Amino acid sequence: MITLIPENCNACRQCTYACLYGGIVLEGKTPVRTDSCTGCDACIDICKTGAIVSSGQNIRLGHDIAEYKGVWVIAEQRQGHILPVALELLGKARELADIRETGVTAVLLGDGVDKSGDLLIKHGADRVFIASAPFLGSYRTSPFVRIISGVIKEHRPEIVLFGATAMGRDLAPRLANSLRTGLTADCTQLEMSADDGVLLQTKPAFGGNIMAAITAANHRPQMATVRPGVMQPVCSPSRKGDTVFLDVREEHSDTIVSILKTVKKKQSRATLEKADIIISGGRGLGDSKGFKLLKDLAAVFSGQIGASRAAVDMGLIDHDHQVGQTGRTVRPCLYIACGISGAVQHLAGMQSSDIIVAINKDPKAPIFQVADFGLVGDLNRIIPEIIEQLK
Ligand SMILES: Cc1cc2nc3c(=O)[nH]c(=O)nc-3n(C[C@H](O)[C@H](O)[C@H](O)COP(=O)(O)OP(=O)(O)OC[C@H]3O[C@@H](n4cnc5c(N)ncnc54)[C@H](O)[C@@H]3O)c2cc1C
Known part of the structure; x- marks a missing residue:
């Protein structure tokens, strides 16, 4: 979110031209933020007189971004088995968390996954949130978004990573919308700025002709999907951590969508x-x-x-x-x-x-x-x- 310092304003109006949403106007010679401001901070970059500065707040959630801590991985499972991409993401999460001197949390939803915490801890998690219930056996958007956004809002992680799988590609944007934050899809590289915790998310853009480095400097959590096979898992059998069971009830279940049958695609393809x-x-x-x-x-x-x-x-x-x-x-x-x-x-x-x-x-x-x-x-x-x- 922006903070306005009217005494620094020279009424050049560059901010009003830079804003695509009418989020800032000049009243006389005084800059004023309107309700249309999206918090994109384009006006900060354009202002040369220091009349518009960042307040360091997530405009959407109203929290100070310094309150967001920890690197989270949304772990995916199929029929109770953790997918390799979850372990790969934990390897990267561990690296990022060590730079920020913070912890790694894995979140796992499924049916009969109560005992999966250990595997995630061995691969880098300090803490694992597990929600285990029959209605979570197969992925459905609404209950997963409801449960995960609830736990994210409560604990405020700085970074949340997803596999760029069919589930991750459906879940991550819905969560980003519910949390009013940004999302970078299909990252091939993630780097962390140790001082301010800004995540440099690199992904191919414009048909792969350039590698774009994307940041979400003023919103938290910073969220990214990463394709399977891109990051390296690390395993340390002696690692210890905590498993926390989330209290999920039938009211989290989806009353609109029910899965009648799951048909497995024939595996003719190369692995x-x-x-x-x-x-x-x-x-x-x-x-x-x-x-x-x-x-x-x-x-x-x-x-x-x-x-x-x-x-x-x-x-x-x-x-x-x-x-x-x-x-x-x-x-x-x-x-x-x-x-x-x-x-x-x-x-x-x-x-x-x-x-x-x-x-x-x-x-x-x-x-x-x-x-x-x-x-x-x-x-x-x-x-x-x-x-x-x-x-
Ligand atoms: C949005 C988008 C997504 C894309 N996604 C992918 C993707 O996922 N994967 C992908 O591969 N491409 C992708 N492409 C296409 C990509 O841009 C290239 O066109 C493609 O990779 C070229 O394939 P190639 O190297 O086989 O062919 P070419 O570029 O035509 O290269 C053929 C090579 O073979 C060599 N050669 C020819 N004859 C011989 C010989 N007898 N002995 C030895 N060498 C020989 C030539 O010197 C040449 O270097 C994508 C493009 C776009 C725009």
Whole structure:
């Protein structure tokens, strides 16, 4: 929220032009905040005379942002099993919390999840809030939003992280609205400013052509979703923490939506996120002959097949195998990119791999900038040679 210092105002009106909402007006020579102010603070940046300064308050909730402490992870489960992304987020939360010298809290909703606190603690949580009840067995927006927003409003965490899963993508924006705060979706990197606790949330933007760093300096909690496979889990079996059971009752249940049946999608797709070795092919494969080569190479390594979007668009392989911004995010021990140029949208999904090998006939291909080993040449000659050598 802004604080106005009228004696510093020179009536230049820049603030009124900068405000898209009519949130600030000049009455005579005095700046006045109107009810339309959203607290975006655009007027603070534009004011050169110090007549508009930040009051350090979350305008939406009316709390001082200094009251918000701790890093929280909303842990997701399926049929009582914690999803790996929850453990990955805890690893990141631990790192951020240590910088701020604060604690990590995990929040878990489900049915029969009473004993899951230990796993979350071992992966970095100091405290786990568990709500366990039959009506929480399957995700439904309303009860989850009601319960989680209640506990967030009570304890005021500084940061809340979600997996960018189907559930996280539904839950996080609804919560952000209920808490009157911002949300950055699909972050690939999170960094913390130790002094003021501002979270630098990096995500691909404008079709992946730029990496945007987003902050929510004046609102709390700061909320972000992160795709599975992006962050690293850490496990310390001796870690200790507290499990707190939330008192949830049937009135939290959703009377509008009921789940009649859950139908599992057939798992024809590659489990690329879990693969240790991925052999990926792009437009440079040319056709199905090139793709056969890729399969032969994958067989030698017992690896899984990945692909660029161009290879998918050419119909060489199913979209389930696509790696990148609009495909899978992978982190194998070994990623071999064959005939892939290394567009930012592709790199967004694989550049955290431990070792990257690139095969490309163009020595200037951007993929070589992220590759640990580069083989410049025609893949139709190089791949058979590798297969031969390995055999
Ligand atoms: C919003 C948006 C989202 C996107 N999401 C994704 C995504 O998730 N994943 C993704 O991959 N892309 C994505 N893209 C597309 C991306 O921008 C690129 O177009 C795509 O990655 C290019 O694929 P490629 O590298 O296979 O093809 P190209 O860029 O055409 O590169 C082919 C490469 O093969 C090399 N080559 C050709 N022949 C040979 C040979 N015989 N031997 C060796 N090398 C050879 C060439 O030198 C070249 O470097 C997205 C784009 C947009 C706008």
